Amino acid sequence: MDTFLQQLVNGLTAGSVYAVVALGYTMVYGIIQLINFAHGEVVMIGAMVAFTVINLLVPSGLPPLAIVLIGAGCAVPICMLVGYGMERLAYRPLRHAPRLAPLITAIGVSIILQHVALMIWSRNIMAFPQIIPSRTYFVGGAAITSVQIAILAICLGLMASLAILVYRTPLGTAMRATAQNAQVAGLMGIDVNRVIALTFVIGAGLGAVAGVLFGTYYGIAQYTMGAVLGLKAFSAAVLGGIGNIPGAMLGGVLLGLVEALGAGYIGDLTDLCRWGLPLDACAGGGNFILFGSNYQDVFAFVVLILVLVFRPQGLLGERVGDRA
Amino acid sequence: MQQFFDTRSKPWLVWVGFALVGLSLALLPFALAQVGTTWVRIANYAILYVLLALGLNIVVGFAGLLDLGYIAFYAVGAYTYALLASPQFNLHLPFWVILPIGAAVAAFFGVILGAPTLKLRGDYLAIVTLGFGEIVRIFLNNLSRPVNITNGPQGITGIDPFKLDGFSFGAYESFLGLEVSGPIKYYYLLLAVALGIIVVNMRLQNSRVGRAWEAIREDEIAARAMGIDTRNLKLLAFAMGASFGGVAGGMFSAIQGFISPESFVLVESIMVVCMVVLGGMGNIWGVILGALLLSFVPEILRWTVTPVQEALFGRMLVEPEVIRMLLFGLALVLVMLYRPAGLLPSAVRKRELEEHVV
Numbered sequence: 001m002d003t004f005l006q007q008l009v010n011g012l013t014a015g016s017v018y019a020v021v022a023l024g025y026t027m028v029y030g031i032i033q034l035i036n037f038a039h040g041e042v043v044m045i046g047a048m049v050a051f052t053v054i055n056l057l058v059p060s061g062l063p064p065l066a067i068v069l070i071g072a073g074c075a076v077p078i079c080m081l082v083g084y085g086m087e088r089l090a091y092r093p094l095r096h097a098p099r100l101a102p103l104i105t106a107i108g109v110s111i112i113l114q115h116v117a118l119m120i121w122s123r124n125i126m127a128f129p130q131i132i133p134s135r136t137y138f139v140g141g142a143a144i145t146s147v148q149i150a151i152l153a154i155c156l157g158l159m160a161s162l163a164i165l166v167y168r169t170p171l172g173t174a175m176r177a178t179a180q181n182a183q184v185a186g187l188m189g190i191d192v193n194r195v196i197a198l199t200f201v202i203g204a205g206l207g208a209v210a211g212v213l214f215g216t217y218y219g220i221a222q223y224t225m226g227a228v229l230g231l232k233a234f235s236a237a238v239l240g241g242i243g244n245i246p247g248a249m250l251g252g253v254l255l256g257l258v259e260a261l262g263a264g265y266i267g268d269l270t271d272l273c274r275w276g277l278p279l280d281a282c283a284g285g286g287n288f289i290l291f292g293s294n295y296q297d298v299f300a301f302v303v304l305i306l307v308l309v310f311r312p313q314g315l316l317g318e319r320v321g322d323r324a
Numbered sequence: 325m326q327q328f329f330d331t332r333s334k335p336w337l338v339w340v341g342f343a344l345v346g347l348s349l350a351l352l353p354f355a356l357a358q359v360g361t362t363w364v365r366i367a368n369y370a371i372l373y374v375l376l377a378l379g380l381n382i383v384v385g386f387a388g389l390l391d392l393g394y395i396a397f398y399a400v401g402a403y404t405y406a407l408l409a410s411p412q413f414n415l416h417l418p419f420w421v422i423l424p425i426g427a428a429v430a431a432f433f434g435v436i437l438g439a440p441t442l443k444l445r446g447d448y449l450a451i452v453t454l455g456f457g458e459i460v461r462i463f464l465n466n467l468s469r470p471v472n473i474t475n476g477p478q479g480i481t482g483i484d485p486f487k488l489d490g491f492s493f494g495a496y497e498s499f500l501g502l503e504v505s506g507p508i509k510y511y512y513l514l515l516a517v518a519l520g521i522i523v524v525n526m527r528l529q530n531s532r533v534g535r536a537w538e539a540i541r542e543d544e545i546a547a548r549a550m551g552i553d554t555r556n557l558k559l560l561a562f563a564m565g566a567s568f569g570g571v572a573g574g575m576f577s578a579i580q581g582f583i584s585p586e587s588f589v590l591v592e593s594i595m596v597v598c599m600v601v602l603g604g605m606g607n608i609w610g611v612i613l614g615a616l617l618l619s620f621v622p623e624i625l626r627w628t629v630t631p632v633q634e635a636l637f638g639r640m641l642v643e644p645e646v647i648r649m650l651l652f653g654l655a656l657v658l659v660m661l662y663r664p665a666g667l668l669p670s671a672v673r674k675r676e677l678e679e680h681v682v
Contacts, residue, residue, distance in 0.1 A: 035447050090657050100390050101660050103447050104601055107392075107594060108656030115649045119642055227590070231458070234451060288470050298462050301455035308448055309440040 005142035007264040008257065013148045013217060015256015016155035020210040021233035022240070022248040023162060024203030030243035031179045031199050032095065037106035038086060039207055040230015041113035042079050044223060046208030047215035048117055050075040051126045064131040068216070075208040082113070083204025087197050110227075117223040125222045128215055151213050158206060159249050165202070166245055175199060179243070228297060232259075235304035241317025250315060258303055263296040349515060353508040364507040368579060370619035371514040372572055377599040377615035378521050378608065379568025384597070385606035385670070386534060387561035388541030389442075390450040393457025394596055397566040399464060399588035400433050401426040401573025403474060406583050409484040412475065419486040423574045430570025431563040433460075438562035442555060457593050464585040479584025486513065486578050493578070510579050517575070521568060525608050528564075537561055591649070598652050602659055604666025613668055622648045 021043055028036045050071035057067045090109050094102040135146045166172035177185040178195045186192045214229065215221040232255065240251025268274060270290035273282035282288060307314060356363040376398060383391045404426040408417045441452045468476030485506070486493040493509045528534045536557050539547040548554050577583050595618065603614020625644040633640050659666065 105657050105660040108653045111653030294466050
């Protein structure tokens with residue numbers, strides 16, 4: 001039971017970060033049906049910029065919270081700029097091209113961003129300085145740190161504000177209109193290009209914050225972190241129903257839980273000795289584990305494949321027919 | 325000049341051309357060996373990439389299914405060969421037995437991946453294949469416990485070279501006064517396999533199956549309406565592409581003598597996609613050009629970038645590897661923006677992309 005609660009807490013924390021990253025994928029997909037392959041790299045750049053600023057500011061003696069806020073405050077505009085730049089230069093010219101063209105461009109952008117980051121920050125892993133005093137609370141046998149609580153709170157806040165933005169403001173209305181039919185939205189006086197660019201900018205801003213949170217949670221950041229994180233977040237977006245904003249939130253949290261619980265239990269579940277198989281290795285309380293927690297990264301992909309096979313529209317998505 | 329090269333009035337000129345190309349390809353390894361055996365090896369890897377790119381071209385170019393995990397099939401072929409011809413399990417089967425097995429296993433994996441996912445739309449398929457590639461790599465990395473199959477991240481060493489009745493492709497030999505090293509022998513073998521695959525590709529493209537693939541790529545719903553069994557034909561494309569990858573993987577294993585999961589990372593998949601896209605999806609010669617270009621560019625960079633930087637700045641600022649990847653990324657973006665059909669576009673693809681503008 002303790003493992004269960006503990007993994008629940010860990011899964012919720014990681015999952016809420018996935019959810020915020022997944023929002024970036026789902027917003028862009030919802031509005032122009034593009035899998036923005038480079039979104040993971042934007043998240044990485046956010047983490048790297050914030051870590052650099054934070055490491056620079058640590059000797060200044062400012063209060064730790066202010067340092068982290070300044071770090072995030074530098075990361076968000078830079079990521080927004082990157083998001084705007086890639087929409088403007090790489091995706092906008094291809095908006096009416098066949099579907100695979102912008103996807104291939106997105107792969108190219110992702111490679112470029114990753115290697116520019118490599119040039120700036122080298123291959124070294126950047127560590128998050130231990131400046132925030134982490135307090136641990138115990139809830140029913142599970143340990144939850146103050147950092148985890150903060151991450152959960154920030155993610156919830158971001159999701160709530162995004163929901164308000166999309167469903168309660170004129171810009172949100174314009175975004176939803178563009179997503180439904182860009183041509184008609186344009187005829188209704190909506191500046192479609194501006195709305196799409198803003199969608200990228202907002203997604204990138206969310207990604208930057210997610211990058212800072214993710215880096216803070218695991219304590220490290222590296223130029224390769226974007227690829228796997230991006231894929232997981234994309235899986236989360238698909239799980240919830242891509243293009244669907246509440247879906248991305250649900251998908252992110254669920255994926256985090258699946259991953260944490262899976263990693264916590266797969267070793268026990270695939271221990272052949274536990275199932276009473278008469279193996280040599282089992283003698284004297286040994287075990288014969290087929291798949292250990294080192295398979296953790298597989299879960300996201302398995303979830304992705306299962307969802308696409310059995311419920312391609314995702315949990316909250318609507319079935320859309322093929323259009324000729 | 326124009327008059328002289330008019331092949332319509334002088335059809336024999338085509339054959340002269342073929343003979344010249346053949347002769348230069350035949351002499352190339354000896355010329356390269358004069359510079360250094362390394363260059364023969366580089367040529368061999370370039371041909372391996374040609375094999376891979378041609379295999380992926382069936383999937384991406386002919387059938388229009390973007391596969392971002394293609395290197396997984398290469399890995400399957402490589403590991404099949406390595407496990408059946410190395411001290412790992414103390415099996416030493418001959419290569420002409422293993423290569424077909426490797427191709428079949430890879431094709432089987434292709435079907436396993438394809439069967440549940442082929443009803444997905446193009447961009448989803450791309451991501452799922454990418455995930456599949458990663459899953460295969462994670463398994464290769466971790467299948468050393470509890471039973472040691474792949475030897476984990478350390479990889480498998482001591483893989484047998486190709487052998488045929490005492491004639492080993494790995495050994496050095498002197499033949500009619502010519503010094504024939506292992507890589508040179510592999511060069512000819514690879515060249516022969518590449519020619520075979522090129523012929524298969526050309527015949528495929530103009531076959532009933534090839535035309536059906538083209539129809540699926542152009543408009544799947546219309547193709548289905550015309551009575552084409554889209555599911556089976558897409559599966560066939562996946563299986564064929566995968567089996568080519570499997571053969572290339574087996575040869576890679578034998579030439580290298582050592583493999584580890586490191587060789588089958590995502591970047592490699594993307595590199596093969598680059599080759600196909602840059603050269604011209606669906607055009608065999610374009611794809612070959614793309615593969616050769618992208619395999620030689622890193623070598624050229626290695627020989628130029630470091631000295632140039634040292635001359636300019638006194639030290640190396642940017643590694644050639646980083647510049648290579650930046651160039652690849654830039655090439656992908658620029659090709660899609662300005663030449664979406666690739667350097668040597670296929671006739672159909674070109675027409676399609678030019679007319680598709682809404």
